[in-house]
Amino acid sequence: MRGGLWQLGQSITRRLAQADKKAITRRYFASEADLKKTVLYDFHIAHGGKMVPFAGWSMPIQYKDSIMDSTINCREHGSLFDVSHMCGLSLNGKDCIPFLEKLVIADVAGLAPGTGTLTVFTNEKGGAIDDSVITKVTDDHIYLVVNAGCRDKDLAHIEEHMKSFKAKGGQVSWHIHDERSLLALQGPLAAPVLQHLTKEDLSKIYFGEFRMLDINGSHCFLTRTGYTGEDGFEISVPSDNAVDLAKAILDKSEGKVRLTGLGARDSLRLEAGLFIWQ
Template sequence: MLLKKTPLYDFHVENGGKMVSFAGWSMPVQYSNLGVLASHLHTRENASLFDVSHMLQLRLSGKDRISFLEKLVVADIEELPFGSSTLSVFTNENGGIIDDTVICKHDDYIHIVSNAACADKDLIHIRKEMNKFQQKGGDVDLKVIDDHALLALQGPKAASVLQTLCGKDLTDFKFMTARQLNIKSSDCHVTRSGYTGEDGFEIGVPSSDSVELANFLLKYPSVQLAGLGARDSLRLEAGLCLYGHDLDDTTTPVEAGLTWTIGKRRRSEGGFLGAEHILPQIKGGKTRRRIGLIVEGAPARENAEIYNNENELIGPSPSLQKNIAMGYVKKGYHKSSTELQVKVRNRMQKAQVVKMPFVPTRYHK
């Protein structure tokens, strides 16, 4: 299969990117000057630049855009302030998660970013529901934003770098809000968000300007390029889910520990797909829970068995120098400090349930 390339593909190769296949895209997993471990630690201490242009970016418009989107996601879009973003999930009729997504509400449109691996099924789902909505007279329109790259600048020094580059004081630019910023003559859609647990920004930049902007950012000594390897270990430490690993279409938001994404009004009114399955779980009807674990001994692999429980995702934690995991266990085994066992290479290893995130987050609130 021919892999898709982001507008920064040649830039990655020129900078020593080790390109791998990911969700149908050719993406850098790491760079020759900085391994995954070093890149992970650099992000925690300085700032790293990730190319996340493979993500699906959408623009929803029309006077009924909010009521339409609220049929598909669990968030309270109506009460979300203009210029604010929220994490949410698309659900199916059975209450399972189709995908997780970040939704940003502007005064005349809604900006949506979701996972590259789910792009095709997300679009099929949204367009199918939109067609039914339009046939009933609803006014809504969907545009795929395919002329913009998406860069993620993450780490404690991200704000000082971007502030200098755009010439604006960003102190009042809070976590999970968005604004248009002119960066080196390029008009960019910027959200203060990310996938690392650190302060940072996701910058939607016209594809034609993306390499130039990346080069501008790399002129700062504190900024280094980072790939998928560090992105994955950083998000795991932050207790953030990866669709297809920690979330799937059989997992509900409540089971996944994402009950907080369900707006208060939505809990009473419902109105989204699968609400009749999801809402009773909030009151105690769930049978399993996503948990964090610290595991003794050798690192386990994905789908390692937890004793008396279900599947498990586990990986090394460079900052903690411990083996950490996220997985699902039967109700009653999810409480902090619960002792469990994980089967690794046919041997049982001790594990303990811990609160997430594994590393304190440093969002700018």
């Protein structure tokens, strides 16, 4: 396993070294001045993050350790990813479930409250627009996350259909959670480390389940999920508290959980056989 992982890490590193800044800029359709920054941008820089353009955002590709070392550390201990470039939103109203079921291939009504599923937004011909993780919080509240690279077209698609749905008497509204940041804590130490920061018994939260709870003194949305092939959580936290939460997670891990960038994210997903949507 290590041989193949080493070759993958070296391949990614060589490709990054060979790609000049203009090529990267062309790929993601944004100049450095146009790139958006998450609230953890300065935190990344302070910890040696190498920032690159990704889906219109300036995101860390790696930190001081190599991509291979970051990948192995996630498997053996844990990783903390800033995924705040992704778009979280809520659908509310008594008809939010039938509305969403017109857009995705999922039995949303059949989900138990506090559970979720991976799904796909489809176009009028049944083709895929984007994948998404959706959670049925209650019968009148759906929480979902869409990919950063597809944000604009996803939101336009939802808004277009929502106008038509409401014009026919449907009761649904939405809120885009731009006031929140999103952290992904992944790896074998994810639950033990996070348990230090909340009174909720995390052992009672199973894969795919969702809770609203206090973590490190902040009201968070917590989903036991991830896209690395490891156990872990995605934590939606008020942006004003995101840096403090990241610091607390790293501190409670005693150095075993490390900040991890897009390079290791890609190698972890590839190793686990999980699709990477750009």
